[in-house]
Amino acid sequence: MKKFNRVFLTVLDSVGIGELEDAKEYGDLGANTLCNIAKSTGGLSLPNLQRMGLGNIASIEGVKPTDNQIAYTTKCGELSKGKDTITGHWEMSGILIKKPFKVFTDTGFPKELIDELEKETGHKFIGNISASGTEIIKNLGQEHIQTKSLILYTSADSVLQIAANEEIIPLEELYRVCEIARKITLKEEYKVCRIIARPFIGTNKENFTRTSNRKDYALKPPTKTILDALCEKDLNVVGIGKIGDIYSYQGITKSIKTKSNEDGMNKTIEIAKEGSHRGLIFLNLVDFDALYGHRRDAKGYKGALEKFDSQLGILIEKLKEDDLLIITADHGNDPTFKGTDHTREYVPVLAYSKSLTKPKEIPTLKSMADLGITILDNFNEEKDNYNFEIGKSFLDKIQ
Ligand SMILES: O=P(O)(O)O[C@H]1O[C@H](CO)[C@@H](O)[C@H]1O
Ligand SMILES: [Mn+2]
Ligand SMILES: [Mn+2]
Numbered sequence: 001m002k003k004f005n006r007v008f009l010t011v012l013d014s015v016g017i018g019e020l021e022d023a024k025e026y027g028d029l030g031a032n033t034l035c036n037i038a039k040s041t042g043g044l045s046l047p048n049l050q051r052m053g054l055g056n057i058a059s060i061e062g063v064k065p066t067d068n069q070i071a072y073t074t075k076c077g078e079l080s081k082g083k084d085t086i087t088g089h090w091e092m093s094g095i096l097i098k099k100p101f102k103v104f105t106d107t108g109f110p111k112e113l114i115d116e117l118e119k120e121t122g123h124k125f126i127g128n129i130s131a132s133g134t135e136i137i138k139n140l141g142q143e144h145i146q147t148k149s150l151i152l153y154t155s156a157d158s159v160l161q162i163a164a165n166e167e168i169i170p171l172e173e174l175y176r177v178c179e180i181a182r183k184i185t186l187k188e189e190y191k192v193c194r195i196i197a198r199p200f201i202g203t204n205k206e207n208f209t210r211t212s213n214r215k216d217y218a219l220k221p222p223t224k225t226i227l228d229a230l231c232e233k234d235l236n237v238v239g240i241g242k243i244g245d246i247y248s249y250q251g252i253t254k255s256i257k258t259k260s261n262e263d264g265m266n267k268t269i270e271i272a273k274e275g276s277h278r279g280l281i282f283l284n285l286v287d288f289d290a291l292y293g294h295r296r297d298a299k300g301y302k303g304a305l306e307k308f309d310s311q312l313g314i315l316i317e318k319l320k321e322d323d324l325l326i327i328t329a330d331h332g333n334d335p336t337f338k339g340t341d342h343t344r345e346y347v348p349v350l351a352y353s354k355s356l357t358k359p360k361e362i363p364t365l366k367s368m369a370d371l372g373i374t375i376l377d378n379f380n381e382e383k384d385n386y387n388f389e390i391g392k393s394f395l396d397k398i399q
Contacts, residue, residue: 002399004324004353007375008268008281008315009092012308013085014289016332016345017058017075023344026083028332031343033293033301035060036336041302046309048316052327052350056361069359071352072398076328076365079390083342084157085289086193086218088330089246091368093225094388101158101193101219105130109152109160113190117152120184121177124149130156132294132340133198137163138205144168145203150177156341158193160185163210166199171213174199182217194218212259216245226372227251227280229386235379236279238271240264243282253279261287261304265311272318280375284330293333294340301335316352324378324398325352328371351398362397370394 016033023029035058038044043062046054053069054060080087080097087097108128118124126140126149133153137144140151144165151163160181164174178197185192195217202208228251230237237253239246241264244255258264268283285308292301312327319325332345349365365371369391376386377393 001396002355004378005278005320005322006281006324007279007378008272008283008319008323008325009371009375010268010325010327011089011092011282011284012288012327012329013284013286014293014331014333014342015305015329015348016334016343017329017348018346020077020344020346026344028083028337028344031332031334031337031345032058033332033334033343033345034058034348036334037298037301037305038062040298040336044302045306048309048312049327049350052352053359053361054348054350057348069361070356071350072356072359072362073351074349074362074364075346076349076368076370077346078331078344079367079369083331083344084193085242085330086158086246088347088368089243089284090221090225091390092328092330093221093227093247093251093372094369094391095221095223095225096367096369096390102191103156103158104154104160104192105156108154109190113184114152116184117181120180123177125152125162127151127153130154133161133163133210134295137198137200137208137210141165141200141202141205141208150174151198154192156339159196160192160194161196161198163198163200165208166201166211166213171199175215178215178217186219191219216242218245218248220248221250225251226376226388226391227282229376230280230379233379236277236281238279238281240267240281241284242286243284246284261285261308262311265308265315269311269315269318272315272320272323275320278379289333289342293335293342296335296337296340298335319352319354321354323353326350326371327352328368330368356398359398362394365392365394367391
């Protein structure tokens with residue numbers, strides 16, 4: 001079987017491709033991030049994804065199906081209970097989340113938790129509701145500047161987010177507060193998946209802008225992941241963008257921060273050019289989700305997809321014969337859908353290498369873990385034996 005020297009796993013954060021069978025349980029019937037963006041904006045122009053075969057996975061306005069696809073294509077479901085970033089990425093690395101992470105969407109956080117936070121950090125907190133991050137800084141930013149109280153909020157995800165103006169609360173102080181919040185919320189009754197520092201700048205609600213100094217403090221993966229298994233084989237596992245944060249730096253040999261999708265792609269292209277080091281280059285492009293999906297900005301989302309597509313052309317060109325590129329997503333976030341939260345969807349899968357002989361459509365994958373297991377399979381030697389609860393390799397199908 002053909003093996004690859006490096007695997008580039010690229011997660012287009014929130015780029016779903018249609019409702020999953022259980023979408024109803026999530027209130028997400030009808031969600032389809034890619035198709036609805038295309039429909040509502042007069043079609044997408046994605047020449048590189050088109051030649052890879054994206055238009056063969058679903059009917060996307062502007063993206064034509066092709067008989068000469070250059071990548072293997074399919075879509076992939078999610079077995080875990082949840083539709084957030086951590087659940088999706090952890091599933092890719094072999095972890096099945098059976099019990100959804102704790103959320104405080106409808107209630108806000110209990111008073112006891114806020115009291116403890118105030119006591120331990122020496123700060124006051126305002127907000128404590130479920131909100132869109134850009135809206136809440138608009139609404140409470142002025143009060144925050146006047147009183148120096150920190151803005152605390154949640155969403156439909158299992159998150160406790162703390163927003164503060166960088167000129168009022170120095171970044172290091174915000175990070176310190178988030179670390180304390182992380183410790184407190186390790187208690188079972190408060191156990192949210194992530195604490196997120198949400199720094200912003202600006203002087204009034206017209207110009208408050210969040211900065212790229214966002215920092216996530218996630219729970220540690222509960223068990224060994226496929227990333228750990230790769231590290232144990234002395235392979236490189238390079239996390240680009242928020243990958244490091246998502247895995248609490250477990251199973252990562254090198255982490256590279258990024259400022260934007262464009263920056264993430266540029267850094268990935270640089271690595272592609274270098275062409276050494278066996279292993280996994282794991283990239284997350286979060287702008288799709290954070291700047292456009294949650295903001296319900298279909299036009300902006302379209303622009304980001306088209307920008308990605310143009311950089312993808314460069315990446316494809318720079319990849320070596322024995323590199324494998326897999327493009328996928330971690331959940332949906334349909335900007336034409338109600339609310340401002342993620343949507344329970346299939347994700348696209350495109351697998352490309354210069355050395356592939358006859359790319360075609362392959363059967364739908366049941367679990368995102370199939371991606372991780374395929375990567376592990378790629379680096380596996382006969383003697384190796386790993387026990388992951390989920391995941392089936394499709395390496396034999398993409399030869
Ligand atoms: O509205 P903002 O702050 O961007 O929040 C979004 O980002 C967080 C983490 O992905 C989630 O809470 C989601 O709702
Ligand atoms: Mn995500
Ligand atoms: Mn999100």
